[in-house]
Amino acid sequence: MCFSDINPLSETCPMDTPNAIDHMFFYFAKVEDPRRPHATRLHSLEAILLITILGTICGAHNWVEIEQWGQSRRAWLCEFLHLPHGIPSHDTFGRVFALLDPESLHQAFVAWMSALAQLGQEIMALDGKTIRRSLDRADGKGPIHVVSAWASRNELVLAQFKVDAKSNKITALPELLALLNLEGNVVTIDAMGCQVEIARQIIDQGGEYVLSLKENQPNLYEDCVALFTWLKGPHTLDEKIVLGADEQVDGGHGRVETRQVWCTSGLDGVVSCERWPGLRSLVMVEAPRHIGGQDEVEQRYSISSLPGATDTDATRLNGVIRTHWEIENRVHWVLDVAMAEDSNRTRKGESAQNLALIRKLALNLLRRETSVQTGLAAKQKRAGWDHNYLLKILAQT
Incomplete structure (x- = not known):
């Protein structure tokens, strides 16, 4: 009924x-x-x-x-x-x-959020979160893990998908992406989602992507590191260099961070790039930090279907990559601090997943x-x- x-x-x-x-x-x-x-x-x-x-x-x-x-x-x-x-x-x-x-409840949620959202030129961040106290030792079940889609400009969680206990986040991502209208929007995912089929699905659905790149794609990662090492090195006048750059400085709480971003669309000859649908640019973020008198440097890499040949492209990519972390700060952290999600012991049947969705609905409406x-x-x-x-x-x- x-x-x-x-x-x-x-x-x-x-x-x-x-x-x-x-x-x-x-x-x-x-x-x-x-x-x-x-x-x-x-x-x-x-x-x-x-x-x-x-x-x-x-x-x-x-x-x-x-x-x-x-x-x-x-x-x-x-x-x-x-x-x-x-x-x-x-x-x-x-x-x-x-x-x-959960599917019946989720359909209602998605319908409401789709009516609220005004998509187009949106950055959609996909990331997962474990609800730690949802484990049920009596039934031998671990805590549930939910992957969510966050639309930055709209400030809305658009959808969520529970990761199967016998599976992992990689297999949940295609099903979550299938729920979303990606036309004209940019999707960001951490290194777990840096997969050829994920990139293909995003392109097929009319979207663009920026995917974090780590050693889980060893050939592409090594080629990316080598390419930027060469691009930033000394060159002769006859060498054609395609390199965009951007820099942003942030400070606060005793910490100063200077983010430098380089991007390139000069991928000719990089064989490992050829199998990636829609791949147009590689990105390197270098973040030297000065904390408590100590200097640190962190280098991170991404692949993208967005252009990466100019400083303007680098500025855009820098903004997209930074925006991805909003899902941690504006969704996961708020769910734990304001709504006590991590300490919630709801666990029977589908109740943990369903209540997690109700919390996201409340978060969306309160924020709007x-x-x-x-x-x-x-x-x-x-x-x-x-x-x-x-x-x-x-x-x-």
């Missing part, structure tokens, strides 16, 4: 349902109820989902806290939800989310609400105190 089979509104005041609530019901209308059709259902699926989403936006981290939040807001929730048996118990929340098909200029944690508190502000967060269009 799905939402469309049940009247989600309170029987006493259907005309007073806030537009923001109607908006959310629209996207989650086709989520399938995992409970047996003839089983006794004291609480509708829409009530369970809605209370979970609202409670998470307001800072509830687990099923007990979500139940407590619902109890504290029961009178308000009854204005637009039919709750004849009150607020579901934490056991009910946990049981339903453990059974809920910009009328209150405070941090995310402060927004969560205000949403818990002020129903009107909570509805404003929910009504993102």
Whole structure:
């Protein structure tokens, strides 16, 4: 049974349902109820989902806290939800989310985020994160690992994909990419995603790529290091050099970092580049650091389908590579610090994956609400105190 089979509104005041609530019901209308059709259902699926989403936006981290939040807001929730048996118990929340098909919930999430996003000239960073306390020793299951897609300009997590316990991140990436509209956008992935088939899929879907290069591609890596060593060395006048450069200086917290970026599209004769679809440039980032009186130099390499022949190209590539790390700082770190994801012990069935998606939904909506200029944690508190502000967060269009 799905939402469309049940009247989600309170029987006493259907005309007073806030537009923001109607908006959310629209996207989650086709989520399938995992409970047996003839089983006794004291609480509708829409009530369970809605209370979970609202409670998470307001800072509830687990099923007990979500139940407590619902109890504290029961009178308000009854204005637009039919709750004849009150607020579901934490056991009910946990049981339903453990059974809920992640794909069904994810389709609703992707539909909503796709409606919010304005893609084109976007940088999409793909990266994975382990939810450490989701391991279930009783069932012999390790913690789940989820790969997410972050759209920098839109400031949205667009989709997530759980890595199969018997597989790894490489096999999850193609399935995550298939969910995304890559036309006119640049995809960035760490060295795990530096694979020929990944590059081909991105190009086939109309996108561009910047992939981190390490020793897991030994021939290409060695050729890249040798090429930049030669390009930066002394040359005779008759040698044709194709090399773009950019430099940025950052400082703060007792640390000064100067990032120098070189790129080249002069790949003729580099045999290891020939099998990579769409490959147009190699990139080297050199970051000397001065920390506590000590000098350090780090060199990192990438391959890209973007041009890399001029200083302007180098500036663009520098920005794209730096933007990739936003997924660590603006998604993974925030999920752990503001939403306590790493310490969350939800683990039964599909509940860890499903609740991880709800947290990303809450993160997206909280970040898009910009009328209150405070941090995310402060927004969560205000949403818990002020129903009107909570509805404003929910009504993102």
